[in-house]
Amino acid sequence: MRANTIALAGNPNTGKSTLFNTLTGLKQHTGNWPGKTVIHAEGSFEYNGEQYVLVDLPGTYSLFSNSTDEEVARDYIIFDQPDATIVVLDATSLERNLNLALQVLEMTNNVIICINLIDEAEKKGIRIDEKKLSRELGIPVVKISARNKKGIDQLLATLSDLVNGKIMTTPYRMTYSQEIEDAITKIESKLKVYFQDTYPSRWLALRLLDGDEELILKLQHHNNNRQLEVKTHDVPISVKS
Template sequence: MSVNKIALAGNPNTGKSTLFNTLTGLKQHTGNWPGKTVVHAEGSFEHNGEQYVLVDLPGTYSLFSNSADEEVARDYIIFDQPDATIVVLDATSLERNLNLALQVLEMTNKVIICINLIDEAEKKGIRIDDKKLARELGVPVVKISARNKKGIDQLLDTLNQLVHGQIVTTPYRMTYSKEIEEAILKVESKIKGYFDGKYPSRWIALRLLDGDEELILKLQNHKNNRQGEEITNGVPVSVKS
């Protein structure tokens, strides 16, 4: 039986760890990510006869690799390529939390937006139209209360459908100025072939244009070296020519 790898991402204090504990119970263990002091939490659970491994990524506000936590979270989504990424948002601070969600949507199509603390939001008179949000973001949106186990079955059913291709997503992608979009297209057209379609080319183009040198080195390490080509000054040689 195959095991589905699931990433759990979110800002700090969104109830992400509560959801992790709710899903995995006692079937979990912790340690450190290789070469990092960042805690690695992993657990397992079953649903509808399916086996899942859930990786609780460090709570972060962005995935730009400005800290060890951000680097770990970003690298897992890009290089380990989980079967799905659940992004946990705080229903009472939705606008602030959406920043991370939009970054994840740039990186992978296999995303579920999980709006937690929905009971707290309702107490404050906050109403969230999950169906409209799903249409806007192009991915499933599920409202839950991890603490009270409300909406968990719907979340798991949605996860099952997503990993089996029964849900087709069209993730929202940020649109930038005309100049930036033209630069993205130019770089993206080159790197699609360079990385053999293994990684999200638009996201990589954005990171290259932003001069993310550390990511460039990691991409080199994860790619079979191609004769006569190297990456310098933040852009592949083939892109620069």
């Protein structure tokens, strides 16, 4: 039976590594990402008779590929396409942490928001309505304390339901100005011809509009060098697919 691959994403200092250790215990190993000096941590665990491989992505504040850590995290979600991505947020700094979560929601549908450090938030009088947040974001939201192992069972049950298709998500996507939305639509139609549903076409269109040259090189590498031309604001961008 194939193991489910799960990406663990989050800002630095959200308790992501604590959750990783809680779930995987001693069944983990570290090394470097291929061609990078960034640490690659991977572990495994079993839940309800199913095997899971958990990949701890570098802690980042965004996924715009402005640093090696961001590039590694972004590329894993886009090109390795894990079965689910858990985004760990700090309950005491939820608004700041949501920036990364919204970026992940542009990239994949199978996302769980994991609000960690809930015990610390409660000490500060912070109350979080996870059900309302789940409705707003269109994905499951679970509150936990990884350090105290509070909420872990609910997280695992939610993860199992998500990867087995028992939870259908409708992730929130940012809406931009009409000019940008029109450009996105035009670029998406071109991208879908070449990539079908291999990659998230809306997210790719946004990155191409941003002039993300690094992403263009990655698409060349992953798609057998077949030429694709996309125009963004009448500026041709050459992408090989």
